Amino acid sequence: xxxxxxxxxxxxxxxxxxxxxxxxxxxYCKNNTEPxxxxxxxxxxxxxxxxxxxxxxxxxxVTFSRALKDNKWNGVTGxxxxxxxxMDEYMPTKHGFDYYYGVPHGLGACPxxxxxxxxxxxxxxxxxxxxxxxxxxxxxxxxxxxxLLTLAxxxxxxxxxxxxxAVNNGQPFLLHYCSxxxxxxxxxxxxxxxxxxxxxxGDSLAEFDHSVGEMIAMLKKLDVLDNTLIWMSSDNGxxxxxxxxxxxxxLLRCGKGTxxxxxxxxxxxxxxxxxxxxxxxxxxxxVSTLDIFPTILNIANDDINKNNKNMPxxxxxxILDGFDISTxxxxxxxxxxxxxxxxxIYYPQFARKDRGLFAVRxxxxxxxxxxRGSLQSGPQNPDITCRPTANFSTPNPPLSYDLDLxxxxxxxxxxxxxxxxxxxxxxxxxxxxxxMNWYPYPMLNNGSFNPxxxxxxxxxxxxxxxxxxx
Numbered sequence: 001x002x003x004x005x006x007x008x009x010x011x012x013x014x015x016x017x018x019x020x021x022x023x024x025x026x027x028y029c030k031n032n033t034e035p036x037x038x039x040x041x042x043x044x045x046x047x048x049x050x051x052x053x054x055x056x057x058x059x060x061x062v063t064f065s066r067a068l069k070d071n072k073w074n075g076v077t078g079x080x081x082x083x084x085x086x087m088d089e090y091m092p093t094k095h096g097f098d099y100y101y102g103v104p105h106g107l108g109a110c111p112x113x114x115x116x117x118x119x120x121x122x123x124x125x126x127x128x129x130x131x132x133x134x135x136x137x138x139x140x141x142x143x144x145x146x147x148l149l150t151l152a153x154x155x156x157x158x159x160x161x162x163x164x165x166a167v168n169n170g171q172p173f174l175l176h177y178c179s180x181x182x183x184x185x186x187x188x189x190x191x192x193x194x195x196x197x198x199x200x201x202g203d204s205l206a207e208f209d210h211s212v213g214e215m216i217a218m219l220k221k222l223d224v225l226d227n228t229l230i231w232m233s234s235d236n237g238x239x240x241x242x243x244x245x246x247x248x249x250x251l252l253r254c255g256k257g258t259x260x261x262x263x264x265x266x267x268x269x270x271x272x273x274x275x276x277x278x279x280x281x282x283x284x285x286x287v288s289t290l291d292i293f294p295t296i297l298n299i300a301n302d303d304i305n306k307n308n309k310n311m312p313x314x315x316x317x318x319i320l321d322g323f324d325i326s327t328x329x330x331x332x333x334x335x336x337x338x339x340x341x342x343x344x345i346y347y348p349q350f351a352r353k354d355r356g357l358f359a360v361r362x363x364x365x366x367x368x369x370x371x372r373g374s375l376q377s378g379p380q381n382p383d384i385t386c387r388p389t390a391n392f393s394t395p396n397p398p399l400s401y402d403l404d405l406x407x408x409x410x411x412x413x414x415x416x417x418x419x420x421x422x423x424x425x426x427x428x429x430x431x432x433x434x435x436m437n438w439y440p441y442p443m444l445n446n447g448s449f450n451p452x453x454x455x456x457x458x459x460x461x462x463x464x465x466x467x468x469x470x
Contacts, residue, residue, distance in 0.1 A: 001265065001287070002266055003264050004237075011347075013083070018063060019318075020318065024321065024436070026440075028351040028352065028439070029350050044445065047350050048106070049105065052450055057086055064292070068300055076098045076172075076174075078100070078174070079176040079177075081101075081180060082102060093138050093139055101158040102135065103134065106180070107183070110133030112185055115149075117193035117194075136455075142470070152210075153189060159175060181204045187207075191210060228272070236263060237256045240376070240381055251408050252409075257374025259347075262377070276329060285342075286341075286344055291323050291340070295329070342364065343360075349374055365400060365413070369395075373385060373387045
């Protein structure tokens with residue numbers, strides 16, 4: 001029962017690196033704005049950071065990388081792949097990461113004419129804005145546009161180099177590896193193109209699986225595999241608008257973009273033999289990507305205190321929405337309920353202060369105070385609740401479900417069961433709001449679209465942007 005903090009990528013990624021809800025860290029929309037129908041529009045909200053717009057994760061926000069550095073952790077931090085939290089002054093290296101290599105935004109904003117070996121075209125039309133698709137190494141563009149047939153091998157090579165350098169220098173390391181698979185457009189190189197029964201989505205997933213295997217092989221070669229905490233998850237549920245090319249939420253309702261379970265319940269796989277996790281063990285406690293920040297900082301805290309005896313034990317003074325689950329990891333989930341105690345807050349894709357949270361989970365029951373469908377869950381979804389035509393609504397009474405008995409959120413609770421669930425949900429919402437402070441202003445669509453903000457490997461060249469190629 002593992003959850004993303006948001007049903008779309010930019011807000012959920014901001015939550016991972018800060019341990020704070022998107023409403024608290026600034027990655028949300030202006031009041032009274034509706035979703036954009038074109039990514040270059042203003043006076044609406046894209047829900048994610050789009051190349052050509054100013055803004056990104058506020059520099060005042062403390063990432064886990066910066067928190068480790070500020071507290072003199074004796075290690076190195078790196079990020080490989082998709083950042084999607086702004087460019088220019090908002091790049092990973094501006095947020096405390098020692099090293100960055102990757103395309104900082106989604107590949108859907110690239111020209112991407114070829115996505116699979118044999119010069120096979122991409123499955124979707126890319127380039128809604130024609131951002132020139134740069135590959136950055138730190139703050140320098142090293143390839144433009146990105147070669148999608150070799151991108152995964154480039155990422156793995158840089159990741160393995162980063163880990164090798166750290167181990168050979170006797171340093172602990174934190175690597176945040178953010179693959180673009182299997183987000184549209186799917187892509188794959190020679191080793192996996194046309195190699196699966198699942199078509200292009202399967203080929204893309206196979207390449208991601210192969211990439212993880214190569215990095216695990218490097219950890220084994222460096223003799224640090226069992227002592228390395230590996231935490232794998234996703235930033236949101238499947239994009240059902242892309243049908244067979246968008247993944248599948250199984251029995252969960254709806255998908256990406258919604259606060260139904262299919263939008264925010266995601267894979268959660270953790271490997272750490274030296275930390276006490278037994279192979280094959282299953283943990284059914286409610287855990288969130290928000291919990292990554294405080295957990296890894298607490299694990300690193302022992303090393304910080306050991307090497308810096310005068311340093312305080314608290315690594316972040318900011319209000320966190322995540323919980324340290326290290327004791328749960330040390331015991332393979334045998335320590336009983338986690339600090340979250342089954343509680344979860346659901347903010348929507350287009351979070352706005354004037355609408356607030358959408359749903360609350362309390363133990364096994366979930367209460368929806370507001371609902372909305374999403375384009376990402378498919379215009380033709382058989383469940384009309386998931387479609388973009390399912391406009392914002394405030395059901396009265398709120399919808400309530402028992403997720404242990406009905407994870408599909410199909411059968412509403414009735415009678416005393418519903419009354420008890422709604423009362424508990426309202427109480428948990430009230431407690432959350434008492435400690436909730438929204439970031440002073442929204443960072444999404446915070447300004448007007450300006451192609452001059454597209455990064456170019458050859459600044460000032462003409463004709464822009466086609467001249468940016470390296």
